[in-house]
Each structure stands twice: as structure tokens, then as C-alpha cells.
Amino acid sequence: MDTSGKTEVVLLACGSFNPITNMHLRLFELGKDYMNATGKYRVIKGIISPVGDAYKKKGLIPAHHRIIMAELATKNSHWLEVDTWESLQKEWVETVQVLRHHQEKLATGSCDHPQRSSELDRPGRKRKWDEQKQDASPKKPQEPKPTGVPRVKLLCGADLLESFSVPNLWKTEDITQIVANYGLICVTRAGSDAQKFIYESDVLWRHQNNIHLVDEWITNDISSTKIRRALRRGQSIRYLVPDLVQEYIEKHDLYNSESEERNVGVILAPLQRNVSQNKHSNPTA
Amino acid sequence: MKNRIPVVLLACGSFNPITNMHLRLFEVARDHLHQTGMYQVIEGIISPVNDSYGKKDLVASHHRVAMAQLALQTSDWIRVDPWESEQAQWIETVKVLRHHRSQLLKSSAQTEDPDPSKTPSASAALPELKLLCGADILKTFQTPNLWKEEHIQEIVEKFGLVCVSRSGHDPKGYILDSPILRQFQHNIHLAREPIQNEISATKIRKALGQGQSVKYLLPDAVITYIRDHGLYNNGSSWKGKGKIS
Numbered sequence A: 001m002d003t004s005g006k007t008e009v010v011l012l013a014c015g016s017f018n019p020i021t022n023m024h025l026r027l028f029e030l031g032k033d034y035m036n037a038t039g040k041y042r043v044i045k046g047i048i049s050p051v052g053d054a055y056k057k058k059g060l061i062p063a064h065h066r067i068i069m070a071e072l073a074t075k076n077s078h079w080l081e082v083d084t085w086e087s088l089q090k091e092w093v094e095t096v097q098v099l100r101h102h103q104e105k106l107a108t109g110s111c112d113h114p115q116r117s118s119e120l121d122r123p124g125r126k127r128k129w130d131e132q133k134q135d136a137s138p139k140k141p142q143e144p145k146p147t148g149v150p151r152v153k154l155l156c157g158a159d160l161l162e163s164f165s166v167p168n169l170w171k172t173e174d175i176t177q178i179v180a181n182y183g184l185i186c187v188t189r190a191g192s193d194a195q196k197f198i199y200e201s202d203v204l205w206r207h208q209n210n211i212h213l214v215d216e217w218i219t220n221d222i223s224s225t226k227i228r229r230a231l232r233r234g235q236s237i238r239y240l241v242p243d244l245v246q247e248y249i250e251k252h253d254l255y256n257s258e259s260e261e262r263n264v265g266v267i268l269a270p271l272q273r274n275v276s277q278n279k280h281s282n283p284t285a
Numbered sequence B: 001m002k003n004r005i006p007v008v009l010l011a012c013g014s015f016n017p018i019t020n021m022h023l024r025l026f027e028v029a030r031d032h033l034h035q036t037g038m039y040q041v042i043e044g045i046i047s048p049v050n051d052s053y054g055k056k057d058l059v060a061s062h063h064r065v066a067m068a069q070l071a072l073q074t075s076d077w078i079r080v081d082p083w084e085s086e087q088a089q090w091i092e093t094v095k096v097l098r099h100h101r102s103q104l105l106k107s108s109a110q111t112e113d114p115d116p117s118k119t120p121s122a123s124a125a126l127p128e129l130k131l132l133c134g135a136d137i138l139k140t141f142q143t144p145n146l147w148k149e150e151h152i153q154e155i156v157e158k159f160g161l162v163c164v165s166r167s168g169h170d171p172k173g174y175i176l177d178s179p180i181l182r183q184f185q186h187n188i189h190l191a192r193e194p195i196q197n198e199i200s201a202t203k204i205r206k207a208l209g210q211g212q213s214v215k216y217l218l219p220d221a222v223i224t225y226i227r228d229h230g231l232y233n234n235g236s237s238w239k240g241k242g243k244i245s
Helices: A022-037 A063-073 A095-107 A158-163 A172-182 A194-199 A202-206 A224-232 A243-252 A269-280 B020-035 B061-071 B093-110 B135-140 B149-159 B171-177 B179-183 B201-209 B220-228
Strands: A007-015 A041-050 A080-082 A151-157 A184-189 A211-216 B005-013 B039-048 B078-080 B128-134 B161-164 B188-191
Touching: A007 A022, A007 A095, A022 A041, A022 A151, A022 A184, A022 A211, A041 A063, A041 A095, A063 A080, A063 A243, A095 A151, A095 A172, A151 A158, A151 A172, A158 A184, A158 A194, A172 A184, A172 A202, A194 A202, A194 A211, B005 B020, B005 B093, B020 B039, B020 B128, B020 B161, B020 B188, B039 B061, B039 B093, B061 B078, B061 B220, B093 B128, B093 B149, B128 B135, B128 B149, B135 B161, B135 B171, B149 B161, B149 B179, B171 B179, B171 B188
Parallel strands: A007 A041, A007 A151, A041 A080, A151 A184, A184 A211, B005 B039, B005 B128, B039 B078, B128 B161, B161 B188
Antiparallel strands: none
């Protein structure tokens, strides 16, 4: 298999993962299949980056639980891993900064070099949440070294794309940087409004070549909100989340009416930050 | 505490292959029946259809049974029963229901005392066997010649239906449109599944035929089995390079 000329891609998904569900995991599979099928890219890794507690979203449980659940969920995946950098920061970190952090890490070559295709067994090492050492794999690459540094792209669902229009949730310059410098892979239900949304935004329109819309033909609407609701009502969440995640949630009684009340009355971190920055900045242009 | 009626849920279908959505049907149905306060679901049975049903792309029943077994390895209340698939020819759903009810009768007769370690709130009464299905099945009752009228009646009158909603279907409407279903609507339980999860086996087969990932839509063990046995890999290649499997 000749991979020279293909751009290597790392898919990065940011989010609460409160909890992680089969839908989140599907995003990665769909994103990978899509990018690989273009013939121009080769997806070498997927990174799940749960948001830090300082995000202050309602119902957000402590990061260490969300990290562990994500690790359990990706235990038997050969290419997905969980990264704790974002969640370990004291303050909430903008998504563009998380992208930048991971891109810089790739540029300095401190991540595992890609070896074989995800179809084959790879006894790779996954970094556990309490170890943050860089992993220097002793294995030799099996394929000719592809050109350039792997590119990080933001993987998301249509809800994130559409959240760009929520006032003060995103900085305009951040959105621009995300689509101009990194790229978006947006998995949407077939026939959704994502294309219309891109059309109606000058910034997104200008960088549309860097926005990949992936059709999700098998509708799989397993939102974490609904999972938490089902748990509060004593309903089963089996087959909606990986078994290990379901067992962990049950064992630690993570989600109940109390947990859902966390951060009630607290302003979401990006809103807090962007509104106060707007107040203090000079209103030019 | 009032004793609940013990219930066994039976799902018939192709299970070609079994998916997380099939498995969800059981979970949703069980939650729904428990919520009524009247029932205690004690068992779930998956009964894959016989090969001679003649449905397009149906892989051999021993594969479908094996995949369902793998999918249910981690379930403590649902099991596969190959009886229907092992018969000489296709048999009507009502006969499958009758068979399993007589099996329940036999095993009940053998058990002197109800197992105390099992559900304490279930009475010693004979469990009721109910057909578990998606709302789309209710609609198929209207298809001419697909079901015998007397069978539909027997199913809803003597057994009962637990019907899990599916997008694009209006089960209440189907019930009101049919005199038989209307008459026995007290025996038709409509369970709502608010989490849209349209993992149709047809789409799964198509994805597999195109070499796309189906991970997290079916249990991993089932995916491995499909790969190891080369199932579902010659679907859409006809349009393309004419791959011979």
C-alpha cells in the first residue's frame, strides 16, 4: 500500500463526554471512513479530549470520571485514545487552543509514529489518565514514511457547527482559525441544515474546502442528556453506551438528580469570558 | 405488595445481523412493562427466522443464531432460541408463540417451588408470553396476505404485543385503523423509545458491503464473527468492479 502523498490526519473531538456514548464513538468511525475514502488522507489517530470542570456546564460531573469512562469505552480500539491535557488545565481552554496544543505536539514528533492500518492488531500503548509520559514506540514503521506532519482536524456533530452562531459562545477569530488552519469534519444526519448553515456564514463559506460534511445514514441520536435522563428514571442504557461504561456508571452511581443540579445558576465559562472581554476591549470596527 | 405478572418477551425476525437496536428493543420493553407496576419481565427470547422464509440476502440461520449468541453473551436475561430456525420450513409467528408457551408450561410444571433467588415480586403464576416487536410490524398487519386474520387475533388476544416505537410510524394510528387491534388494544403495550436509534440491519449490510465501519452499532463480538466468516461482503460490489467473493 503506497501512502506517500497522502496527508496524515488526526481526528480530535472536544466535548463534555458526560457520559461518552456509542454515538460519540460512531463519529470517529464515520469521520475516519470518510477521510480515508477521499484518497487524499489517511487517518492515523483519534483523540477524545474531554472538557475541564471549569467549563461549568450544568450537570457536568468531575473530569476524572469522564476520563475513565472514555478510556473504558476506547479500551479495545486500536486507534482511539483519550487525552487529559485539556481537562487538567485550571481554567477552561478554548477549542482552538486545544487544536493548537495537539498540532504542536505532532509537529515536534512526540506522538506514536503511525504503524499499521487500524484493521490489524497493534499492541500499542495507551496513555492512562494518571501517566502523562510521552510514548516512544520501539517499533519500526511498516510503511514508507508519508510526507509532512500529520494534521489535526476537529471532529464534531452538527450541533457544534450550529453553535458557532450562539452569541458569545465562540470568538469569531477562533472560528476563523479553526476552519482556516485546522479544518472541520462534521458528521450530520443526512439532509440536515449543515450545508445551509455554511452557506449563510461568510467565514465558513470562504473555508468550505476545509469543512468536510459526512452523512450519517444510520441515525443514532444517543445524546448524553438523554442518557442522564434515562439513568435518573431508572431506565436501561444498555447498548447505547459500551458495556464497561454502563457498569462504571452503575457502580459509582454517577448520574442522579443531584449531579444534574451541578453548576445550576453558574454562567458557562466561554460566555463568562467572552462577555467580559467584550466589555473591556475597545469597540473598534 | 401485589404480585406482578411474570412476562417473557419473544422477538421474531431475521436478525440478519443482530444489531444494538434489536437489543435495545428488549431493554426498552422491559423498562416500559416494569413502569406499569403490573408486570415483571423474567426472560427475553430471540428467535431468528427460518432460512426458507426466503428474504433477500438472508444468511444461513446457523450464522444468525451464532451471532445472536455472541451478542447476548453479556446479557443475563435474554437468550437465543434456534427452534424456529431448525424447523424443516418457515412457520408462522403464532406457531412460534404457541411452541414457546408450551415450553413455558412444561418447565413450570417441573418446578415445584418458584426460584426465590429470581425476582421476588413475580408470582408463582405461569408467565405470560408476549410478542416483542417494532411499531413497523403493527403496520405489516395491514399488508394483504402477509398475516392470516385469525393469527393476528390469536396473537393479540391470547398472547399480547409489546410494541416499541420507531420513527416514521404511528402505532396508535395502526391500532385504530384495525378492528381486531382496536378490540384487543388493552393487550398491546406501546413503549416509547425517545432515543432515536435507527440501526436497520439493511443499512448495516450495505455498510459492510462497502467496507465501512459498523463498530458501536453491533456488539464487537458480532463484528468479529462477520469478518471471520466473510459474511455480507458481496452486496454492492456488483455496481463496481465486479468482485467475486
